[in-house]
Amino acid sequence: MEPGSAFFMVMMAMIGGAIRVSTPFLFVALGEMITERAGRINLGLEGTLVLGAMSAYATSYQTGSPWLGVLVAGLAGMTMGMLHAAICRLPKVNDIAVGIALMLFGTGIAFFFGKPYIQPSAPRLPSIPLGGWSDNPQVAEALKINPLFLIGIALAFFLAWALKNTRAGLILRVTGDSEVAARALGHSVALVRLAATGFGGFLAGIGGAFLSLYYPGSWNEGLSSGQGLMAVALVIFARWHPIRCMLAALLFGAAGALGPALQSIGITQGYYFFNAAPYILTLFLMIGSAGSKKALRDAPGELSLTR
């Protein structure tokens, strides 16, 4: 590839985009994956993401420490997740509907308390210049990486290992596949799901912190354009596997970078559709994979989503 050629530029933009844009997807998807493996679906992660973004930004602005912001965002997300678990634990309550309600609620809290933080600039998370070896500024920029991205990648591998090889992973899988079996083994289904949904909320909150504290790195009410919801869809076609979640998140990030990258080399026709590419991609992937035997085999048995 000739550096400077249009193709090279789009490729670099997409790789850079995959790294920049994918992190929120990655965290929300991994969190939702754990929640769903326990047999619950939490559609409210969009609200959790927005609340995480706001609380991270506010904390960073008030204390001057962006990492404290990340932690607070995680804790706020965990609270939302545990609220979801606590309500869904009650009999006859529909977990999908509770998710939608918490999406409204979380967004409402974030917008309500977020007003004073739209204007000020808060300290941002640092980045690691992994592309310092390259003379090409595009390569160098694409490889400027935030530690959260690396943590997310490491977490995906860790979760893949832990689900298979640890006791906690086993308990989680059993609970998701059959409540009866989990009870027979002496585990509290409610407790496992509380932990799994709380963990999912924690990660989604961190995903939000990445949005407000790193990329695009500012808080306002239009910050999330459905990333939290798309991540839920992403888990389904990643068929509940951490590594596939990671790959799907990267793909989504790259798809999000496609529209602006094509415009920058002069391909402007139908930019609305390039911008809608992630949604269209998700839908087609779901159509392609949902009904397949593989998907049914991989789906947690207790999940209301795949009835």
Next chain:
Amino acid sequence: MTFDLLSRRALLKGTAAGVAAASFGFPGALRAATNVTIGIVYVGPKDDFGWNQAHAVSIGALKATPGVKIIEEENVPETAAVAKSMESMINLEGANLVLATSFGYFNPFMVDVAKKYPKVTLRHAAPLWEKGKHPDNAGSYFGYLDQAHYVNGVAAGLSTKSNKIGFVAAKPISSVLRNINSVLWGARSVNPNATVQVIFTGDWALPVREAEAANALIGAGCDVLTCHVDSPKVVIETAERRGIKSLGHNASQAPLAPKGFITGAEYKWETIYKVFADAIAKGQTVPNVVFGGYDKDMVRNTAFGAGAEEPARKAAMAAIADLKANKPILKGPVKDNKGNVVLPNASYDNFDRVLDGMNFLAEGVVGSIT
């Protein structure tokens, strides 16, 4: 700077709350008094570092006027909701002057409200009102921000080394296209090799896509960046982080880019709002149409930042002097970037109505409307 803004905002809110408490429960009392209640409707948050903030800060000019009370509502969408917000201000709080600050508020919503309440004065912040066609109690006020963008362009033309200026735009509508073209014309007036490259994001507030667009433009070689979106914060901050220069839009973004900020195009709504306040204080009706640019002190450029070097400052100041003297900035004939002649005359007045409906990207702009 941030603290200043915060405390000022807190003060504004405090005043609004005081007014609210005083007037609660007595909507009729307000109407009976000689006092004037002005309602103002914003399409987004009042502190967005952009369009809405520019209005919200300037409305302070009216708050100082004795006997004037301000009621504000933010985040009102361009639907039937805005008609009802205006009516609510009129019906429940006795507003006698309503200012609608977003393009899509005008037709049908403000026009309908004006017909329904002929005793109330309504003004809209865009050059859309026409005598005879629209109700007499409605009207327009507008600052020609393209003039300040032209000055931006002049400064950018002498600041760019790659001769590529990046422009992140929301939608290909006339006012946006005119600002894009004005940046190019300004830059070309001092640097014939300058080009402007534009990316449309598709909507007024999409922070992630704005950041992606900014990065894509920088990737394509642009070393000065500007934008026309509701809140320029993300674009300016991204430019600063990537170590390139930036030009502001709508309100002052200087504090966001201490290293690379050159200047910015700002409205000076307070000039217009003072005209309104004076008319009200004298008991006169507010003029139907108030508009202008540098000639009438209705737009300005943000004080130069660290990114503005001496030649750029000088050229920009000279351009401002020309605009104040109402010298025509546009030299024709003008071609669009597909090679068609779109403006055949040799020269156009800065306020020529033909320019209001601009629907092309000029030769020298890289990008496409469709």
Next chain:
Amino acid sequence: MMAADPVSLPTAPTTAISRTRMLVWLGYAEALAIPLLALLVSALLFSVFLLALGKSPVQFFQLVWLGGFGTAFSWSNTLLRAAPLMLTALAVAIPARLGMTMIGAEGALVLGGFSAAAIALPMIGVVNPWAMNAAMMLAAITIGGLWTGLAGSLRRYRGVNETISTLLLSYIAIAIMNFFVEGALRDPADPNKPSTRNIGAEAMIGKIPGIDVHWGLAFAIGACILLYILMLRTTFGFACAVAGGNPRAALAQGLPVGRLVVIASMIAGACAGLAGFFEVAAVHGKANASLAAGYGFTGILVAFLARHHPLAIIPVAILFGGIAAAGGIIQRRMGLPDASVLLLQGLCFVVLLASETLYGRLRLFNPALRTERT
């Protein structure tokens, strides 16, 4: 429940019929009391929240009353917002009776409204306004129905989850509208807000005589009544209820569950499309980005609060229309952010869903529980 011992009831010699009737009435009372209780609890929680912020809950609810219901103007404001909410709530409620959670009313509304505006283009000033409105309404209902029907079909044939697919289809619908509105179908006379050409004053749907609200309200109430009859008084509705309660049993009974899924989703899309038609023909006069105003999302809340009962949707939509209508004056008088309304809505929704667990567990409404414990 019927197996409970009748002797333990206070009025000992009751016939089986009057007992059944009593249980039915208790059921109604339960269905009314629990949501009201949930609303009350939400209001209390929100009051505590306001007190913590140093704001007066009394003033807040006074303003909700004033802004939503206190004057004739407030009522027109409320009803104007309630009309599309009724239709988008139906778009959630009808599939929900089949056990489906479809949340894509926003997309069907936008695409329906856009189709209405698009089909009107060649007719402006040429065709009789009545015929034009009829064609527009038909286009909106058809396209809206097909769009959400697509999600139903994907569920039927490919097992694609309808919640996610309707949501994605919403985003795609908005992109399609923007593509045409800013491209091929853009009115060159309106350079500053990309829109389709205005359908003209003659073709605009007028107001209902006596009130300041367009005819969409009458159609929305009509749709609620019609769908009440369809879903609760016909064999089709009964089949849907059976399929929603237990799909396996329904299949075993020979019910065409797959076909019901598709039909219900098409009805849902048609309702949202109708809302889109009125947004274009009675409010905007054209299609543009403002069609996506969030009615589809508030409709979800309305449908759940009405427990997916088409008639209950009418008062609930009016209630939430009123809260939205009061949002402006709350912002102006109390200095509370516009998000207060969103927060209150979210809180009501959460409490309401949690209250679902009370059904069949309160002794007051379930005499059988009383007897079981004795």
